[in-house]
Amino acid sequence: MNIEQIYTGCLAQGAYYIESQGEAAIIDPLREVTPYIKRATRDKAKIKYIFETHFHADFVSGHVTLAKETGATIIYGPEADPTFEALIAKDGQEFTVGALTIKVLHTPGHTMESTTYLLRDANGKDKAIFSGDTLFLGDVGRPDLAQKAAHLTQEQLAGMLFDSLRTKIMPLADDVTVYPAHGAGSACGKNMMKETVDTLGNQKKMNYALRQDMTKEEFIAEVTEGLLPPPKYFPLNVKMNKEGYEDIKDVLKRGTKALTPDEFEVLANETEAIVLDVRSEEEFVKGHIPRSIFIGLKGDFAPWVGALIADVKQTILLVTPKGQEEEAITRLSRVGFDHTIGYLKGGFNSWKKMGKETDSITSIHAEKLIKELSDKELAVFDVRKESEYSAAHLPQADNTPLDVINEHLASFPDNRTFYLHCAGGYRSVIAASILKSRGIHNLVDVAGGFSAIKLAGIKTTDYVCPSTL
Missing domain, CATH: 3.40.250.10 (Rhodanese-like domain)
Structure with missing residues (x-):
């Protein structure tokens, strides 16, 4: 049995690779799927299933592309309604991956389709749960993201989450490992721990939402208290995850078009594209293209793009450090921003050498x-x-x-x-x-x-x- 957490810090997101006897499953993959395919190839394994814990709001999953490239079956839990081909599992349904069994535990509350996957070893012993946004380390998923689609209030969804945790997750043994979809820094919860893996037993001690003596009313009050408005791009990512999206290879091909300073300036002036400068803050302060927006790659790049630019259909022109054009476009696409139309060849230095107008920050x-x-x-x-x-x-x-x-x-x-x-x-x-x-x-x-x-x-x-x- 091989379980590997593939954690992406800039999104505070955990995807998972599970392999046994030449078969593999991926849980909540990111949009760029090549690493998963390479990982399975290294094990001489075939990717059999792609398990999605729910329709993610904070990133675009790689499920559609990965299924297309590997022939793997996409699996969602009950009440999911994607427009692409997928297996909508029943609560309690089981799937085999080599000698392992993965059981579907429908755990609505964060969203209606939210599902936790219980992994059992060859002897039938419960080993781990992949809890998506139902259970984080130190917290639980916010219950306000799906209310409009579900025609329910956040309080009603929080009540469902209380029941899900206490009927499906808390009865499991303390030595079961918890693998959540997110860690500290994600906007999907409030009080997540910096750790990304823990035992369920420790969470029963540490996580406020799993207190044994907690009433449903207390749970609802605590889980809904202090929720900040979700980023505006969240519903747009949900839509892409439910309906499909453009292949990232095509996004990269369009975005990695090198533009001379003159070409870049024409596009910036004649289109509604935002000039997005992803260098360091120190470089941007010293000099930048007038009216460009700074969001540096070295920080929480993708979440800030989503929060501040918001419209995933916004066209973007990039100013990047040399050689980091593809990284910037990839990270933009993770949160659904697919409309990068080129980057400044030679970076900001080429702009200065051409004698074009610049600005700076005091x-x-x-x-x-x-x-x-x-x-x-x-x-x-x-x-x-x-x-x-x-x-x-x-x-x-x-x-x-x-x-x-x-x-x-x-x-x-x-x-x-x-x-x-x-x-x-x-x-x-x-x-x-x-x-x-x-x-x-x-x-x-x-x-x-x-x-x-x-x-x-x-x-x-x-x-x-x-x-x-």
Whole structure:
């Protein structure tokens, strides 16, 4: 028996490879399927099944392409309604992979079709569950994503999730391994642990949602408390996962078109394409194409693209570090952004060499901010999450979280300089690029963010542990 977690950090997503006696199954694959095929080839195994735990909202799965390339059967749990060919399993139905058995446990609540897959070894012993978004480590899936489609309230779905956990998962033995679909950093839950694998027994001790003495009413209240609005691209990803999508090979072919600076400029001016610069924040601050948006590859790239650009049909022109064009297009396609139409050949340096217009961001170190803070009228905007801001912040700062910055445009002064910061510098540069693209240029970025502010000894509000908020 071979179980391998294939974890993608930028999406906080876990896909799974299971192999036994020359047969293999993939659970919740990402869109680029070549790694799974190569993995099976290495084991001289045939991919027999592709198990989907539910219609994912935060990424586009690779199920359709993988089935096409391998002949494997796509399996969903009860109540799934894809438009492509798939086997809709019954609750309790079993499938064999070599000497192993995979049993379908219908666990609605996160979505109506949400399913947990129970793996049994050759002796029939329960070994692991692949819990999708039903059970995370430290948390459970949010129950507000499927309410419109299911014609149910989030409270009704949360009640179903309570029943699913207590009738299907909690009765399993403590030594069963839990393999979730996501870890910390995903927008699919609130309090996920940084670990990506655990025992069910430990989760029964550590996970607030699995308390033995918890009533359904208490569960519903705790699971639905503090849910932030889901990113706007989530429904669009669900639609692609239910209806199918373009082959990633075609997406890459279209996106990896090298454009000279002149060609790039013409497309930027004559189309509605966004110029997306994926270099580091330090490089972008020093110089960039006017009105371009910065979202760096080294950060939580794909989720921020989804949250801030939102429309997966938006055409995109890329400015990338040399040799990272394909990586950027691949990571965009993971969240459904398939309409990259080319990249700047030679990168930003080629743009500068042609003498074309450039822009930059004024940036200061925290030590200089100390001098500026003597001005009682100083305007400071903290673009971290509300929970980060509540834990500790500059007394002068207003909280304008990056994911809703477009709703705060009127808050930024137009007649004087203001300052932006986040935790480490990545998000504030994204915010600065968005503001500048909308004609707001009277801003200064604080390099290094709140971490640098604290190191500089600048007075902040008393720190409060976020878990106690």
